[in-house]
Amino acid sequence: MDGNLERPRIRRDDSYYALRRDIEEFFYDEAELIDNRRFEAWLDMLHEDLRYFMPMRHNVKFGLHAEREDTKEEEGISWFNEDKWTVGKRVEQILTGVHYAEEPLSRTTHMITNVQILEATPDANDATTVKTSCRFLTYLNRVEYETYFFVGKRYDTLVKEGDDWKVLHRRIILDQNVLQAKNLSTFF
Template sequence: MMDLLARQTRSDIEDFLYREADLLDTWDLVTWRQLFTAECLYVVPNLALPSDAPVESTLHLVVDDGHHLTERVKRLGKKTAHAEYPRSRGRRLISNVMIVERGDQYLRAQCNFVTYRTSQQTTDTYFGQHQYRFVVDGGVMKIQEKRTILDIGSLRPQGRLSIIV
């Protein structure tokens, strides 16, 4: 199993991240959720705090464990998700993919991103860095943790973060 992570090249990670972006752009959130382990963590830190601030003791914009991420996917798929009905349209651009650390049972990677989101005749731009921790789960490489560091000064003029960045 660990050999799977040891064999991963930057190009392999890049392909994985392109697929993740495509699943989000095409609103295939159920398949996107399957890229994560059951006990994953998805974090978007508060813009005013350090990006590595602990989730246990600081306020974050998003802190979803596996259960909450599954519930978020279900909620965004319903018509009752008013902020996303009708669904926003988005494009995610990924660049500067790097493998930053290899452990015995994990691999860390990061990339820069720009997400364009159009909803109700308004286009918002989010940009920053994604940081990933990959593990092997059931013989497949999956995301154990994803941390999205937004480099925007504030959520204004966007004002909300109803999408999965």
């Protein structure tokens, strides 16, 4: 429902690839900041009107996936459905040093791949808004033996502010039903 299939595919020309490299760099910068626990610097990469959303995924009958597989942003309960204030609170909480679910801090590695530009407005050459899709693999290890792999898809809307991209909307599709982790204490 989020991928390339439901919208016209952008022409793969030089300006597309240049834009994609630019966006990839942005995603890698995010991962670098998070994995190095520079959470406040990472917050600066998020737009003031951010929506940060991770639905739960349901087991539904064939044919009902579009309608019922994922919980919705507009209603009900999801894993995450929040604004920048709340994401900022999560950072603030870690920085208290007594958020025991992240104290001692987990070791994380965020990998981003399969980056594609779904839409570029007004066009790939002069884009100020882009819609993207990618895949993520996030490794988290904490204390001694706790290890989790979070794997899924991400659909982001980025907007340009001055020379910088900012994340305006992030839809994180974690491919699990019953969460196979005690906590979601990292960022995606």
